[in-house]
Amino acid sequence: MRIAVLVSGGGTNLQAIIDGIKNGTIRNTQICMVYSNNPGAYALERARTAGIPTACISPKDYATRDDFNIALLQLLKEADPDLIVLAGCLVVIPESVVRAFRNRIINIHPSLIPSFCGTGYYGLGVHKKVLERGARVSGATVHFVDEGTDTGPIILQKPVMVRDDDTPESLQRRIMEEAEWKLLPMAIDLIAQGKVSVDGNKVIVAGYDSDILPGITGEEGR
Numbered sequence: 127m128r129i130a131v132l133v134s135g136g137g138t139n140l141q142a143i144i145d146g147i148k149n150g151t152i153r154n155t156q157i158c159m160v161y162s163n164n165p166g167a168y169a170l171e172r173a174r175t176a177g178i179p180t181a182c183i184s185p186k187d188y189a190t191r192d193d194f195n196i197a198l199l200q201l202l203k204e205a206d207p208d209l210i211v212l213a214g215c216l217v218v219i220p221e222s223v224v225r226a227f228r229n230r231i232i233n234i235h236p237s238l239i240p241s242f243c244g245t246g247y248y249g250l251g252v253h254k255k256v257l258e259r260g261a262r263v264s265g266a267t268v269h270f271v272d273e274g275t276d277t278g279p280i281i282l283q284k285p286v287m288v289r290d291d292d293t294p295e296s297l298q299r300r301i302m303e304e305a306e307w308k309l310l311p312m313a314i315d316l317i318a319q320g321k322v323s324v325d326g327n328k329v330i331v332a333g334y335d336s337d338i339l340p341g342i343t344g345e346e347g348r
């Protein structure tokens with residue numbers, strides 16, 4: 127399976143995918159392109175180090191948003207991925223791209239959807255809102271991307287307990303370690319193995335075993 131990974135920032139989830147492919151956790155998969163809207167994204171450095179082709183176009187480089195959207199669609203079509211993975215991508219995916227890659231785009235979101243998601247919920251802000259609300263549990267969600275913001279069919283979720291002394295930073299880090307860096311590679315592998323299908327707004331994962339998920343642990347140091 128060919129995947130294009132779309133990023134905007136540090137790229138720890140991209141690194142988890144690169145590592146997962148290398149160590150065999152993600153099978154039958156290659157990254158055909160890493161795209162970023164942000165030329166300064168450290169994720170691009172990670173891609174170059176791993177020898178993966180990179181592409182960088184920003185809405186700022188185009189006269190109108192439509193022009194950018196056309197260029198992005200063209201770029202993705204040329205890369206010809208079987209799956210597009212949004213791994214911390216802050217660009218709103220245009221409807222034309224969602225239509226061209228229906229049920230072939232996945233996103234990782236750092237909360238348990240439908241809580242703490244939607245427009246404006248990104249980065250540290252998500253974890254800030256969780257703490258402000260006094261929620262006792264948060265986590266991460268991998269879902270298919272549809273025309274809405276964080277509204278597409280849910281593939282995998284993993285809860286992470288909130289601690290009394292958490293800061294947005296500490297909660298963000300623990301959700302990455304305990305959930306995101308395992309959940310996203312796992313979802314990609316399941317899709318590569320042909321085990322994931324979509325039925326309306328529900329996802330069917332062949333052989334899904336919820337007991338496996340609470341046991342997964344993160345890796346330090348990404």
Ligand code: GRF
Nearest residue numbers: 135136137138139214234236
């Ligand atoms: C992650 O928290 C991810 O869930 C969210 O954006 C962040 C990206 O982090 N969508 P990184 O660039 O993968 O380190």
